[in-house]
Amino acid sequence: MPPLGLGTFRLKEQTVVDAVKSGLSLGYRHIDTAQIYDNEAEVGQAIAESGVPRAELFVTTKIWTESLAGDRLVPSLRESLAKLRLDAVDLTLIHWPSPGGAVPLKETLEALLDAQRQGLTRAIGLSNFTVAQMREAIELVGVAALATNQVERHPFLQNRAVVDFARAQGLHLTAYMPLAYGKVMAEPVLLDIAGKHGATPARVALAWQLQQGLAVIPSSTRPANQASNLQALSLRLDDADMARIATLDRGERLANPDFAPAWD
Known part of the structure; x- marks a missing residue:
């Protein structure tokens, strides 16, 4: 997985087409989407029109909660692949743990592994999993x-x-919303560090995560x-x-839907 990717959350229609094409032209090779973003078709269009060879790309999508059941996951992934115009994605994630545990994690992971065996996805993983949920997943299928x-x-x-x-x-961890919806741009500590390095606060916030071994997937529509x-x-x-950046933690969670797990 390329450590710095392009997120597409909340980007729709021609906006996401243009953003992905721009990113690919600049050198991005990691593109992150999801079924619930309702933009897989536009992401697929942008990839197809970019001229970038498929072998150079790392494409992630995420299975929505309504498709976590064993008989639904693979068909839903096939639908995603048709929209993306791809034979396979590089990574498929469980977007959110099943709300209220309605679908056992074992059932979902087995379906993901089946999708991997069928060649529909090269790798599988998790998203929005707590410590307890990560532990359960590791016990079920192994960390590898x-x-x-x-x-x-x-x-x-x-x-x-x-x-x-x-x-x-x-x-491994991937950080989404790494720029906190742009809030990093106004943080005095990050502004000061950015000035010291001749960088931007956004670049500092991303570098902070990259140096800790995380991947980051900032969303941006502006080529600059x-x-x-x-x-x-x-x-x-x-x-x-x-x-100094370590002192900025204030537990400010931005993604917290009513079906979210009990956070650590």
Whole structure:
């Protein structure tokens, strides 16, 4: 998985087509979408029109809660692939744990593994899983079977219990909303660090996560911002910078629907 990808949450219609085409032209090779985003067809259009060889791309989609049952997951993934115009995605995630445990995790993971065996997805993983839920998934299929757990994480929600557990287990993490809907741009500490490095606060926030071994999938529609974000790959923060950013955690969760699990 390329460590820096392009998120497409809340991007619709021609906006997402243009954003993905722009990102691909700038060098992004990791594209993240989901069934519930209702933009898989547009993402597929952008990929097809970009001219970038499929072998160079890493495409992720996520199974929505209504399709987590064993008899529904594979058909829903086939529908996603048709929209994306792909024979397979590189990664398929459980978007949210089944609300109220309505579908046993074992059933969903077995269906994901079946999709992988059928060649519909190259890897499988989790999203929005708590420590207890990660532990259950690892007990069911082994940590090696799980490519990542995609969770909300940014300087204002550092999710330390999840990060520490995943790191101890050897489970990779991907940070969504890494720019906190743009709130990082007004944070004085990040502005100060950005000035020190001749960077932007967004680039600093992304570099902070990358240096900790997480992947990041910021969403951006502006080519200039997309290009700037890519430069986070070459930005190195020093220990003092990292320590200052660590003080910004205030448990500010932005994605918290009524069906969310009991967060750590």
